[in-house]
Amino acid sequence: MAKDKADLLQGTLDMLILKALSLGELHGYGIIQRIRQLSDEMLNVEQGSLYPALYRIEQKGWVSARWDVHDTGREAKFYKLTRTGRKQLETQEASWDRLVLAIAKVRQAT
């Protein structure tokens, strides 16, 4: 990965995917682009990370998938947040906030 791009920490990818999908249905490749774009090019999710993650997330029932053709005429697999997925997103965001807060506390110690 390019030097200026941060590697994800394990556990953050699910949240990012769910967040990306919370903005609307999207196919896999598009999720990568949306995350990259929203993060100002700071986050680059690899395909080899994304597709297995999508599979896991679908198994857990957080997203549902269907094949469809989009405007360009190409087929793609579109993913949509389920209600459970939306709840999960909230849970993961809360948990992320707690972690960021806790680490901030440690870091502000002198």
Add this chain to the structure above:
Amino acid sequence: MAKDKADLLQGTLDMLILKALSLGELHGYGIIQRIRQLSDEMLNVEQGSLYPALYRIEQKGWVSARWDVHDTGREAKFYKLTRTGRKQLETQEASWDRLVLAIAKVRQAT
């Protein structure tokens, strides 16, 4: 781990250890306590995570270790940040900040 305590994300432990040691020399068990205390009990590092991490970190030259006896008369292995370790702490903090920022950007999208 207790429900109210967050699991660490992979990649954050090194930074926490280095930060704890940046406040002064400390032995392993004390590092756990210091991190727990500084985080207001939010972060609980398991011994089975800490000792292997300390080993890795020492191998990388970020800390140096020596056995010593402390006030209570008990022996313990004291760890100290090296100059390299201090640099590494800065690097990891910067990288953490970038990640937090990037994720915040994604999350604030509507």
Add this chain to the structure above:
DNA sequence: TATTATGCCTACCGATTCTAGGTATCGATA
């Protein structure tokens, strides 16, 4: 005396991201 806290360690498990490959279609360009 028995239990808890302190202090060190290891082996193995589980989860997850990345690297590195593979396949196929489409549009642009040489």
Add this chain to the structure above:
DNA sequence: TATCGATACCTAGAATCGGTAGGCATAATA
């Protein structure tokens, strides 16, 4: 027309790393 990059999907395997669960020993405390 041939080629190349972008789009779009996938898998296998490596590597990392934190947690669980155990072990051992000593000091403090109930």
